[in-house]
Amino acid sequence: MPRILLRARRGFLILEAVLAIGIFTIFLAASGGLLLQGQERTSWAGDRVRGAYAAFSALEGARSIRSGGFSSLPAGTHGVVLGPSGSWILAGSGNTANNITTTLTIADVESNHKTLRAEASWPRGADGSGSLVLEGEVTDWREVHGVGDWSQPQLLGSAELGGQPAFTSLALKGTIAYVGVASDPGLLLFDVSDPSSPSRTSTSFTVGVGAHAVAVRGDRLYVLTDDTAAELRMYNITTPASPVLTPIASYNLPGSDRGLSLSFGGNLLIVGAKADATEQQMYLFDAFDTSAFTLLGSLHGSGDVYAAGSHGTTAYLATGNVAAELGVVGISSPALPVFASGEGYNVTGSLTGLSIAVTGSSAVLGQAKGMSNVVVFDVSAGGMPSAPRYHQGSGSIVGVGSEPSGCFAFLAAASGHKALQVVRLSDPSLPEVASYSASSLVPATALLYDPGEDRLYLLTASSLRVLRSGTSPSPCL
Amino acid sequence: MNILRSRDGYVLLISVLAIGLIASSTVASLLLLGGASEKTAWSTSLSLQAMENARTCVERAFLELRADPTYAGDASLTLPNGSCELRPVGGTGNDTRTICASGEKMGVTRRLEVQAATIFPRLEIDFWREVASFTLCP
Numbered sequence: 001m002p003r004i005l006l007r008a009r010r011g012f013l014i015l016e017a018v019l020a021i022g023i024f025t026i027f028l029a030a031s032g033g034l035l036l037q038g039q040e041r042t043s044w045a046g047d048r049v050r051g052a053y054a055a056f057s058a059l060e061g062a063r064s065i066r067s068g069g070f071s072s073l074p075a076g077t078h079g080v081v082l083g084p085s086g087s088w089i090l091a092g093s094g095n096t097a098n099n100i101t102t103t104l105t106i107a108d109v110e111s112n113h114k115t116l117r118a119e120a121s122w123p124r125g126a127d128g129s130g131s132l133v134l135e136g137e138v139t140d141w142r143e144v145h146g147v148g149d150w151s152q153p154q155l156l157g158s159a160e161l162g163g164q165p166a167f168t169s170l171a172l173k174g175t176i177a178y179v180g181v182a183s184d185p186g187l188l189l190f191d192v193s194d195p196s197s198p199s200r201t202s203t204s205f206t207v208g209v210g211a212h213a214v215a216v217r218g219d220r221l222y223v224l225t226d227d228t229a230a231e232l233r234m235y236n237i238t239t240p241a242s243p244v245l246t247p248i249a250s251y252n253l254p255g256s257d258r259g260l261s262l263s264f265g266g267n268l269l270i271v272g273a274k275a276d277a278t279e280q281q282m283y284l285f286d287a288f289d290t291s292a293f294t295l296l297g298s299l300h301g302s303g304d305v306y307a308a309g310s311h312g313t314t315a316y317l318a319t320g321n322v323a324a325e326l327g328v329v330g331i332s333s334p335a336l337p338v339f340a341s342g343e344g345y346n347v348t349g350s351l352t353g354l355s356i357a358v359t360g361s362s363a364v365l366g367q368a369k370g371m372s373n374v375v376v377f378d379v380s381a382g383g384m385p386s387a388p389r390y391h392q393g394s395g396s397i398v399g400v401g402s403e404p405s406g407c408f409a410f411l412a413a414a415s416g417h418k419a420l421q422v423v424r425l426s427d428p429s430l431p432e433v434a435s436y437s438a439s440s441l442v443p444a445t446a447l448l449y450d451p452g453e454d455r456l457y458l459l460t461a462s463s464l465r466v467l468r469s470g471t472s473p474s475p476c477l
Numbered sequence: 478m479n480i481l482r483s484r485d486g487y488v489l490l491i492s493v494l495a496i497g498l499i500a501s502s503t504v505a506s507l508l509l510l511g512g513a514s515e516k517t518a519w520s521t522s523l524s525l526q527a528m529e530n531a532r533t534c535v536e537r538a539f540l541e542l543r544a545d546p547t548y549a550g551d552a553s554l555t556l557p558n559g560s561c562e563l564r565p566v567g568g569t570g571n572d573t574r575t576i577c578a579s580g581e582k583m584g585v586t587r588r589l590e591v592q593a594a595t596i597f598p599r600l601e602i603d604f605w606r607e608v609a610s611f612t613l614c615p
Contacts, residue, residue, distance in 0.1 A: 020493075027497060034504045041511030045518035052522040059529060113540060115557075132522055135558040136529035141539035145598045174545055217569070218549020264569035288565045288615050290551070312573070359571060360595070404571045404597040451571060451597040452544060 040125075047130055051100050051120035055134040058104045058118035061088035063138060070140040073114055077105045099123065112140035147454055147476075148469025150408040150422050151433035156455070157196035158438075158465040161188075167459045169262075170448045171216040176201070176240040177448075177457060178221060179464060180211035186225060187211055189241065195455060195466040201241050207233070213262035215269070220248070220290050222269065224259040231259040232271060232285075232293055251293035254279045265310025268296065268334055272305025275320065281305045282317065282327075284334045296334040301327060301343055309358030314382040316363050318353030319344065325353035326365050326377065328384050340384045347375045347388060357400040357409070362425060364409045366397025373397055374411060374423065376430060391430035394418040401449040401456070407476030408433070410449060410456060416441035420458050420467070426476050436467065523585040526558055528607075530580030531589045534561035535605075538576045542596050546570060558582065564614035571596050573603075577614035590614070 061080035065072050065088050072090075079095035079102065080088055094103040105117040116138060121131035166182035175193035180186065186207030190198045213224040221235040221243055230250035235243045253259055253273060261272035269285040280298035282305050303321030310316065310331065317327030324344035329337050347365070351373050355366035361380035365388075367373040374393040377385035395415025402409040402425060409430075411421040420436040438460060446459040456467040533556060541548040550566035559582035567575035576591045590613050592603040 024493070024497075027500075031500050031504045034508055038504065038507030038511035041508075042514045045511070045514030048515075048518035049521050052518070052525050056525045056529075133558070134522075134526050134529055135556070137533040137536050137556075139536040139540040141536065141543060141600045143543075145543070147598055171547075173547060216547045218547060218551065218565075220549070266569060266573075267567050287569070290549070310569070404595060451546060 044124070044130065047100075047122050047124065048132060050098060051122055051130065051132045052134070054097070054100045054102045055118035055120040055132055058102050058120075059116055059134060059136050062104055062106070062116050062118075064088040065090065066138050066140075067142060070112065070114075070138075070143065073106050073138065075106050075108050075114070077103050080104050109137075112143070114138050145451065145454070147403050147405045147407065147474040149472045149474055150403065150410070150456075150469045151424070151475075152470025152472075153420065153422060153434055153436050153456065153467045154470065155436070156466040156468050157194070157198055158463055159190055159198040159200065160463040161200075162462070164461055166461050167445055167464070168211060169213045170446050170457055170459050170464075171214040171221070172448055172450055172457065173216045173221070173237060173240040176237075177464060178214050178216065179459065180214045180223065182212075182226075183210045184208060187214065187223060189243070190464055191241065192457075192464075192466060195453075195468075198464055198466060202243065205243055205245060212259055215262045215264060217264055217269075217287060218290065222262055224262040224271065226257045226259075228256040231257065232262075234290075234293065248290075249292045251285075251295075253283065260304055261307045263308045265308060265315050265331070266313075268310070268315075268331065269293075270308040270310070270315060272308050272317065274304050275302065281319075282308070282315075282329065282337065284331065284337060286334075297337050299329060299337045299339065301339065303327075304352075306352070306354045307356045309356045309363060311358050311361075311363065311379045312382045314379070316356055316358055316365075316377075316379065317344065318356040318365055318367075320352045322346075322350040322352065325351065325367060326356075326363070326375070326385075327353075330383070345377070345385060345388070348372055348390065354396060354398055355400045355412075357402050359402040359404060360406050362402065362406060362409075364400045364402060364425070366393065366400045366411060369396045369414070374400075374409075374430070376409070376425065389428065389430055391423055391432070393421055393423075393432075394435075395443065398445055399447040399459075401447050403449055403454070403474075404451050405474055405476050407474050410447055412444035412447035412458060414443040414445075416443050419444040419460065420447065420456070438463065438465065520585065523582045524587060526582040527580040527585045527587040528589075530556055530559045530561040530582060531578045531587050532580070534563045534578035534580065535576055535589055535591050538563055538566060538578065539593070539600060542566065542574060542593075543600065546596060550576065564611060567614055575613045577611045579611075 058080040078090040079092040083089035169180035177190040189202045191201040210226040215222045219238040221237045231253045232251035233247040234249045258273040271283040281301040282299045286294040303319040307318040313332035315329040319327040327344040328340035351367035351370040363377040363379045365375040372390035374391040376389045395413035399412030409423045409425040418435040422434040442460040448457040458465040561580045564577035579588045594601040
């Protein structure tokens with residue numbers, strides 16, 4: 001019986017074998033195909049990673065070349081390779097390494113701004129190819145901004161207004177100078193795009209009250225007014241020449257018209273105020289808040305706060321406290337500002353601190369008219385400074401500034417004969433190296449140094465004057 | 478006896494099935510590995526572009542600061558190959574300015590924190606670092 005059954009299935013065994021071989025062949029082919037596909041995908045991934053890093057290297061190389069000079073990146077398509085000295089260089093119109101060809105295309109946006117496009121391509125299979133593009137930008141921020149010789153200041157231009165508008169303070173945004181005025185309209189705008197001929201602009205803009213101080217940060221203009229109900233105001237200057245008339249925010253300082261000074265220190269807006277038995281003299285606001293005045297902290301002191309600057313976590317104040325003309329305040333915790341011992345540094349004499357500028361490691365304190373009324377501190381360590389240097393300035397020093405190389409300090413004085421005094425800061429003896437006075441011998445009320453243009457803006461009660469340094473480079477550079 | 482002989486084929490069948498299973502697993506693994514490699518490669522290129530975008534924002538912030546030291550940042554830029562966001566620039570004036578920039582490309586984000594010791598006369602960098610989240614800027 002079994003033998004009969006086996007014989008009957010012989011044909012089927014062959015069929016089964018053929019079918020099995022067929023199925024197995026299909027399986028093998030599919031497996032092989034999938035294997036190849038997997039291998040190809042892995043290979044594609046490897047090529048792409050290598051290509052990405054090749055393109056990235058080209059961009060890195062371009063930045064390295066930029067460090068040697070912005071003009072070393074000419075517009076066009078280049079290869080980026082390591083030169084004989086081991087530094088990146090542009091060579092040819094592309095370079096090939098490890099089967100990957102990389103090109104770098106540089107295009108000019110402006111004289112100090114270029115776009116970079118790095119493309120990596122590689123062969124793929126018999127006829128195909130793969131490619132990848134990375135894009136970036138470089139700017140000429142490594143350029144050294146020259147500082148001229150301020151021992152030879154020269155008048156570039158001026159704008160003179162009739163009457164006695166009583167200019168009080170000055171801030172700059174691009175080519176627009178905002179000038180505070182002691183009475184209505186409170187603020188005047190000058191277009192200084194042509195410094196030889198500053199001209200009033202946006203003449204319809206008005207604050208409506210007098211302004212003691214102005215300051216700019218980003219697209220916000222801050223004005224400290226004599227409005228007893230809203231001393232502090234914030235305006236939108238997204239279009240600098242056309243401020244929005246309605247303030248974004250305002251703040252009523254405690255008391256009535258006590259505001260004296262406005263300045264930025266670190267990430268804080270520092271408002272100085274008149275001394276008061278019960279109210280604070282220094283208010284710290286969050287400078288990052290561009291839609292409201294967010295008070296972070298305040299401090300009560302013994303004297304008026306006429307000006308403020310900061311270095312690191314220390315604020316330095318020019319105060320009316322004759323026992324601590326340089327107020328020293330720790331602001332590492334803005335919610336809890338704390339005076340240093342004795343509220344600050346008691347300089348020689350009993351003059352009122354009126355102005356201050358903190359640049360780099362130096363703080364320059366200007367005081368009322370008197371002996372040794374300009375004091376220079378080393379504040380590089382922060383906190384309470386020691387062993388200051390003294391200089392005898394002419395008249396009350398109502399404004400101070402310094403250029404960033406630390407060579408010269410500028411003094412705006414309530415002195416008709418020496419409205420601007422230039423002091424050699426880098427010389428230990430602090431000699432006066434130049435002075436300037438208007439032909440009408442009017443005293444200065446404020447000054448502002450523009451490091452981008454190496455220009456000085458000097459304010460008198462009724463004029464804005466633009467000065468530049470001498471043509472020779474700063475002796476300190 | 479004949480019945481036993483007819484079951485010899487099962488050994489071969491089971492062997493073929495086992496080999497097939499192993500082969501299938503191998504193929505599947507290779508396919509998955511290939512897919513994962515593709516994703517890694519794709520992410521790598523996106524990540525490098527995101528880093529370039531963050532750098533572009535820093536470069537532009539430097540340019541703005543040198544043109545206008547009151548520049549406050551807080552801007553979003555649309556770039557040809559993604560975008561970047563610049564947080565509010567920290568500090569005031571010429572010293573100790575902090576820049577926080579994030580670059581984005583198709584969901585991949587890279588962040589840079591940069592502190593400039595001075596802006597003028599020479600822009601000097603205190604540090605330039607990549608971070609997982611910003612600590613210097615709001």
